[in-house]
Amino acid sequence: MKYSSSHTLYCLKEEMRDKMRKWREENSRNSExxxxxxxxxxxxxxxxxxxxxxxxxxxxxxxxxxxxxxxxALFCLQELRRQFPGSHRVKRLTGMRFEAMERYDDAIQLYD
Incomplete structure:
Protein backbone atom coordinates (compact mmCIF):
# COMPACT_ATOMS: atom_id res chain seq x y z
CA MET A 1 0.00 0.00 0.00
CA LYS A 2 1.39 3.39 -0.98
CA TYR A 3 0.77 6.46 1.14
CA SER A 4 0.60 9.97 -0.18
CA SER A 5 3.16 12.45 1.07
CA SER A 6 0.37 14.34 2.88
CA HIS A 7 -0.53 11.13 4.75
CA THR A 8 3.11 10.63 5.70
CA LEU A 9 3.35 14.24 6.96
CA TYR A 10 0.12 13.79 8.93
CA CYS A 11 1.53 10.66 10.60
CA LEU A 12 4.80 12.45 11.42
CA LYS A 13 2.92 15.42 12.91
CA GLU A 14 0.74 13.09 15.02
CA GLU A 15 3.78 11.10 16.18
CA MET A 16 5.56 14.30 17.25
CA ARG A 17 2.43 15.64 18.97
CA ASP A 18 2.01 12.33 20.82
CA LYS A 19 5.65 12.43 21.99
CA MET A 20 5.16 15.94 23.36
CA ARG A 21 1.94 14.89 25.12
CA LYS A 22 3.61 11.81 26.62
CA TRP A 23 6.51 13.89 27.94
CA ARG A 24 4.05 16.40 29.46
CA GLU A 25 1.99 13.68 31.14
CA GLU A 26 5.13 12.03 32.54
CA ASN A 27 6.58 15.39 33.65
CA SER A 28 9.76 14.42 31.80
CA ARG A 29 12.66 16.79 32.09
CA ASN A 30 14.25 15.94 28.78
CA SER A 31 14.64 19.52 27.64
CA GLU A 32 16.95 18.82 24.71
CA ALA A 73 11.83 30.70 24.66
CA LEU A 74 11.22 34.32 23.69
CA PHE A 75 9.49 33.33 20.45
CA CYS A 76 7.13 30.97 22.30
CA LEU A 77 6.46 33.55 25.01
CA GLN A 78 5.63 36.20 22.40
CA GLU A 79 3.14 33.88 20.71
CA LEU A 80 1.50 33.11 24.06
CA ARG A 81 1.35 36.82 24.97
CA ARG A 82 -0.26 37.60 21.63
CA GLN A 83 -2.94 34.95 22.17
CA PHE A 84 -3.47 35.47 25.92
CA PRO A 85 -2.74 39.11 26.80
CA GLY A 86 -2.95 39.75 30.53
CA SER A 87 -2.96 36.03 31.40
CA HIS A 88 -1.58 35.15 34.85
CA ARG A 89 -0.08 31.99 33.39
CA VAL A 90 1.80 33.97 30.73
CA LYS A 91 2.89 36.40 33.44
CA ARG A 92 4.36 33.46 35.39
CA LEU A 93 6.18 32.27 32.25
CA THR A 94 7.58 35.78 31.80
CA GLY A 95 8.86 35.62 35.37
CA MET A 96 10.49 32.27 34.68
CA ARG A 97 12.29 33.81 31.70
CA PHE A 98 13.50 36.69 33.89
CA GLU A 99 14.82 34.15 36.41
CA ALA A 100 16.62 32.22 33.65
CA MET A 101 18.23 35.51 32.60
CA GLU A 102 19.20 36.15 36.25
CA ARG A 103 16.96 39.23 36.32
CA TYR A 104 15.63 38.32 39.75
CA ASP A 105 14.40 41.80 40.69
CA ASP A 106 12.27 41.93 37.54
CA ALA A 107 10.88 38.48 38.31
CA ILE A 108 10.04 39.45 41.90
CA GLN A 109 8.27 42.62 40.73
CA LEU A 110 6.25 40.58 38.28
CA TYR A 111 5.25 38.02 40.91
CA ASP A 112 4.15 40.68 43.44
Whole structure:
Protein backbone atom coordinates (compact mmCIF):
# COMPACT_ATOMS: atom_id res chain seq x y z
CA MET A 1 0.00 0.00 0.00
CA LYS A 2 1.39 3.39 -0.98
CA TYR A 3 0.77 6.46 1.14
CA SER A 4 0.60 9.97 -0.18
CA SER A 5 3.16 12.45 1.07
CA SER A 6 0.37 14.34 2.88
CA HIS A 7 -0.53 11.13 4.75
CA THR A 8 3.11 10.63 5.70
CA LEU A 9 3.35 14.24 6.96
CA TYR A 10 0.12 13.79 8.93
CA CYS A 11 1.53 10.66 10.60
CA LEU A 12 4.80 12.45 11.42
CA LYS A 13 2.92 15.42 12.91
CA GLU A 14 0.74 13.09 15.02
CA GLU A 15 3.78 11.10 16.18
CA MET A 16 5.56 14.30 17.25
CA ARG A 17 2.43 15.64 18.97
CA ASP A 18 2.01 12.33 20.82
CA LYS A 19 5.65 12.43 21.99
CA MET A 20 5.16 15.94 23.36
CA ARG A 21 1.94 14.89 25.12
CA LYS A 22 3.61 11.81 26.62
CA TRP A 23 6.51 13.89 27.94
CA ARG A 24 4.05 16.40 29.46
CA GLU A 25 1.99 13.68 31.14
CA GLU A 26 5.13 12.03 32.54
CA ASN A 27 6.58 15.39 33.65
CA SER A 28 9.76 14.42 31.80
CA ARG A 29 12.66 16.79 32.09
CA ASN A 30 14.25 15.94 28.78
CA SER A 31 14.64 19.52 27.64
CA GLU A 32 16.95 18.82 24.71
CA UNK A 33 14.48 16.38 23.13
CA UNK A 34 11.50 18.63 23.84
CA UNK A 35 13.28 21.56 22.19
CA UNK A 36 14.27 19.44 19.19
CA UNK A 37 10.85 17.89 18.57
CA UNK A 38 8.88 20.93 19.68
CA UNK A 39 10.79 23.39 17.52
CA UNK A 40 10.22 21.26 14.43
CA UNK A 41 6.55 20.81 15.32
CA UNK A 42 6.14 24.58 15.73
CA UNK A 43 8.10 25.46 12.58
CA UNK A 44 6.47 22.88 10.32
CA UNK A 45 2.98 22.30 11.70
CA UNK A 46 1.90 25.18 13.98
CA UNK A 47 -1.06 26.11 11.79
CA UNK A 48 -2.27 22.50 11.75
CA UNK A 49 -2.20 21.84 15.51
CA UNK A 50 -5.38 23.64 16.52
CA UNK A 51 -5.56 24.60 20.19
CA UNK A 52 -2.80 22.09 21.05
CA UNK A 53 -0.31 24.68 19.81
CA UNK A 54 -0.69 26.76 22.99
CA UNK A 55 0.32 23.99 25.42
CA UNK A 56 3.14 23.06 23.04
CA UNK A 57 4.40 26.67 23.04
CA UNK A 58 4.39 26.59 26.84
CA UNK A 59 6.15 23.23 27.04
CA UNK A 60 8.79 24.24 24.50
CA UNK A 61 9.30 27.62 26.18
CA UNK A 62 10.08 26.02 29.56
CA UNK A 63 12.37 23.41 27.96
CA UNK A 64 14.11 26.12 25.93
CA UNK A 65 14.84 28.08 29.12
CA UNK A 66 16.27 24.95 30.71
CA UNK A 67 18.33 24.16 27.61
CA UNK A 68 19.68 27.69 27.17
CA UNK A 69 17.71 28.55 24.03
CA UNK A 70 16.46 32.01 24.99
CA UNK A 71 15.69 32.82 21.34
CA UNK A 72 13.17 29.99 21.17
CA ALA A 73 11.83 30.70 24.66
CA LEU A 74 11.22 34.32 23.69
CA PHE A 75 9.49 33.33 20.45
CA CYS A 76 7.13 30.97 22.30
CA LEU A 77 6.46 33.55 25.01
CA GLN A 78 5.63 36.20 22.40
CA GLU A 79 3.14 33.88 20.71
CA LEU A 80 1.50 33.11 24.06
CA ARG A 81 1.35 36.82 24.97
CA ARG A 82 -0.26 37.60 21.63
CA GLN A 83 -2.94 34.95 22.17
CA PHE A 84 -3.47 35.47 25.92
CA PRO A 85 -2.74 39.11 26.80
CA GLY A 86 -2.95 39.75 30.53
CA SER A 87 -2.96 36.03 31.40
CA HIS A 88 -1.58 35.15 34.85
CA ARG A 89 -0.08 31.99 33.39
CA VAL A 90 1.80 33.97 30.73
CA LYS A 91 2.89 36.40 33.44
CA ARG A 92 4.36 33.46 35.39
CA LEU A 93 6.18 32.27 32.25
CA THR A 94 7.58 35.78 31.80
CA GLY A 95 8.86 35.62 35.37
CA MET A 96 10.49 32.27 34.68
CA ARG A 97 12.29 33.81 31.70
CA PHE A 98 13.50 36.69 33.89
CA GLU A 99 14.82 34.15 36.41
CA ALA A 100 16.62 32.22 33.65
CA MET A 101 18.23 35.51 32.60
CA GLU A 102 19.20 36.15 36.25
CA ARG A 103 16.96 39.23 36.32
CA TYR A 104 15.63 38.32 39.75
CA ASP A 105 14.40 41.80 40.69
CA ASP A 106 12.27 41.93 37.54
CA ALA A 107 10.88 38.48 38.31
CA ILE A 108 10.04 39.45 41.90
CA GLN A 109 8.27 42.62 40.73
CA LEU A 110 6.25 40.58 38.28
CA TYR A 111 5.25 38.02 40.91
CA ASP A 112 4.15 40.68 43.44
Missing amino acids: QIVEVGEELINEYASKLGDDIWIIYEQVMIAALDYGRDDL
